[in-house]
Amino acid sequence: MLNLLKYPAFLLALPFVLLTATPSLAADTAAAVSIVQAWSPATPPGAETGAAYFTINNRSGAADVILGANSAVATEASVHEMKMAGGMMQMRAVPKLSLAPKASVTFSPHGYHVMLTGLKKPLKEGDHFKLALQLQHAGAVEVDVVVEGLGASQFTGPAK
Numbered sequence: 001m002l003n004l005l006k007y008p009a010f011l012l013a014l015p016f017v018l019l020t021a022t023p024s025l026a027a028d029t030a031a032a033v034s035i036v037q038a039w040s041p042a043t044p045p046g047a048e049t050g051a052a053y054f055t056i057n058n059r060s061g062a063a064d065v066i067l068g069a070n071s072a073v074a075t076e077a078s079v080h081e082m083k084m085a086g087g088m089m090q091m092r093a094v095p096k097l098s099l100a101p102k103a104s105v106t107f108s109p110h111g112y113h114v115m116l117t118g119l120k121k122p123l124k125e126g127d128h129f130k131l132a133l134q135l136q137h138a139g140a141v142e143v144d145v146v147v148e149g150l151g152a153s154q155f156t157g158p159a160k
């Protein structure tokens with residue numbers, strides 16, 4: 001049994017999100033890869049960049065690869081990683097991110113994120129927007145991203 005104290009609330013909400021996820025249109029890859037708990041911190045007025053975080057689940061028995069991302073809210077979306085290098089947090093682009101079979105990867109403020117570059121308007125708390133990831137095998141997988149508060153550090157719930 002889970003020790004509930006060790007798990008943030010957003011993990012406990014996972015079954016609900018899985019049940020309400022939109023099925024993929026491609027029958028042979030339906031639900032092979034799903035994205036849940038997608039969120040972005042709000043951005044201050046004038047900010048040109050934002051970030052999106054989520055958990056991506058590969059339920060298939062085969063590995064897959066995230067090849068890119070896109071969203072109508074920004075001119076460019078790409079997978080990045082924060083990493084400690086020589087005592088400094090550095091950000092680097094990850095053009096191909098492998099997903100092991102039957103594995104999940106959680107994007108979070110101290111690890112992987114989707115960088116949104118060239119925001120067309122500020123991300124406002126309570127809003128939500130579509131983000132699509134391009135996978136080598138599963139194809140395009142879309143998710144609804146909830147905008148949390150300015151400076152938020154985790155997903156707190158579905159769209160308000």
Ligand SMILES: [Cu+2]
Nearest residue numbers: 080091113115
């Ligand atoms: Cu970045």
